[in-house]
Amino acid sequence: TPDIPCRCTYKVGDPKDKSPHCHEKWEPRKPGIYSSTLDAIGDTPMIRLDRLAKKEGIKCELIAKCEYFNSGGSVKDRIAIRMLQEMEKTGKIKKGDTIIEPSSGNTGIGVALVTAVMGYKCIIVMPQRMSLEKEYTMRALGAELIRTPASGFKGEDTHIGYAFKLQKETPNSHILNQYVNPYNPIVHYDVTAEEIIHQCDGKLDMIVIGAGTGGMVAGISRKIKERIPSCRIVSVDPVGSIMAEPPALNAAGVKPFEVEGIGHDFVPTVLAKDCIDQWIKVGDKETFLMARRLVKEEGLLCGGSSGTTVVAALEACRDLKAGQRCVVLIPDSIRNYMTKHLNDDWMIEKGLMDDKRRITCKEARD
Numbered sequence: 001t002p003d004i005p006c007r008c009t010y011k012v013g014d015p016k017d018k019s020p021h022c023h024e025k026w027e028p029r030k031p032g033i034y035s036s037t038l039d040a041i042g043d044t045p046m047i048r049l050d051r052l053a054k055k056e057g058i059k060c061e062l063i064a065k066c067e068y069f070n071s072g073g074s075v076k077d078r079i080a081i082r083m084l085q086e087m088e089k090t091g092k093i094k095k096g097d098t099i100i101e102p103s104s105g106n107t108g109i110g111v112a113l114v115t116a117v118m119g120y121k122c123i124i125v126m127p128q129r130m131s132l133e134k135e136y137t138m139r140a141l142g143a144e145l146i147r148t149p150a151s152g153f154k155g156e157d158t159h160i161g162y163a164f165k166l167q168k169e170t171p172n173s174h175i176l177n178q179y180v181n182p183y184n185p186i187v188h189y190d191v192t193a194e195e196i197i198h199q200c201d202g203k204l205d206m207i208v209i210g211a212g213t214g215g216m217v218a219g220i221s222r223k224i225k226e227r228i229p230s231c232r233i234v235s236v237d238p239v240g241s242i243m244a245e246p247p248a249l250n251a252a253g254v255k256p257f258e259v260e261g262i263g264h265d266f267v268p269t270v271l272a273k274d275c276i277d278q279w280i281k282v283g284d285k286e287t288f289l290m291a292r293r294l295v296k297e298e299g300l301l302c303g304g305s306s307g308t309t310v311v312a313a314l315e316a317c318r319d320l321k322a323g324q325r326c327v328v329l330i331p332d333s334i335r336n337y338m339t340k341h342l343n344d345d346w347m348i349e350k351g352l353m354d355d356k357r358r359i360t361c362k363e364a365r366d
């Protein structure tokens with residue numbers, strides 16, 4: 001690993017100790033028995049995508065950081081626990097209070113899971129277009145769920161707008177607000193990026209990361225640029241969203257799209273773009289066909305935005321040579337989309353798959 005100290009190694013008493021980062025040196029988790037499901041958040045595996053790389057004529061190593069192995073099934077468990085721990089540490093919340101969070105679903109699942117274990121009430125506000133599977137998971141975890149017709153923050157029919165109205169009306173309630181909360185990117189800077197650098201022995205030439213709130217790409221890219229300045233950072237934005245740079249990439253304007261968890265018609269505060277070298281736009285059809293290929297060809301039980309990210313990675317890493325390495329972030333699990341892109345009827349109805357490719361289930365007959 002290049003010899004550049006990270007901010008989380010500053011000792012207590014250092015002037016920089018006032019930074020909001022974790023000040024203990026990151027260490028890989030020790031094996032043993034966990035005290036709760038919260039301990040099974042983080043330390044996710046990295047898995048080579050050799051079959052896909054070979055078929056696509058990719059010369060470099062293609063490696064997936066598989067975040068669906070987290071307790072709640074996505075990368076967002078990491079921010080849920082960190083944002084709540086920081087609220088507890090600073091005495092802003094007490095057991096039994098209500099945590100409200102606007103979410104496209106995965107942060108909602110993470111917050112529902114963490115609050116269930118830590119002893120808080122939970123209300124998640126999620127736009128209508130997000131999957132029923134996410135809703136069922138959150139409700140099973142004991143969260144109350146509110147659906148809004150729109151996403152965004154302008155007006156009470158949006159998920160962020162409604163969450164703030166609800167917070168004013170609900171006694172002893174607090175919003176974590178992942179879209180502006182500094183601990184969203186900070187946990188990825190302090191922990192997720194450390195894991196990746198450690199797992200790769202500091203050898204990393206490119207990393208490709210989708211942007212929803214942008215916390216993941218902002219936090220990981222900053223740490224990697226500090227430690228491995230030669231590593232190229234690529235971010236991914238769905239067609240129909242306007243988060244990519246330069247703005248000409250978003251010329252198609254704001255349009256509806258199906259992939260969940262990435263893309264917005266606004267740029268969230270936590271999305272610092274300064275460490276991102278390149279943006280790639282990807283449409284729904286390529287996204288979902290690739291998500292299905294990842295399941296079928298690599299056995300990766302991942303969600304739709306993983307497809308978006310891998311499509312972009314295959315484009316970006318084409319110039320890398322043998323012996324170089326490209327890492328892709330796989331944010332969530334197939335569990336969230338069983339009735340969506342995993343279902344041939346849904347794919348065909350949305351014009352994302354050819355009818356001829358439908359796989360039907362045979363029935364046993366006498």
Ligand code: PMP
Pocket residue numbers: 074076104105106107210211212213214215216217260261262303305306331332
């Ligand atoms: N993919 C999925 C499925 C997600 O739920 C999210 C989080 N919204 C992301 C990607 C992007 O993560 P971030 O919010 O950190 O940009």
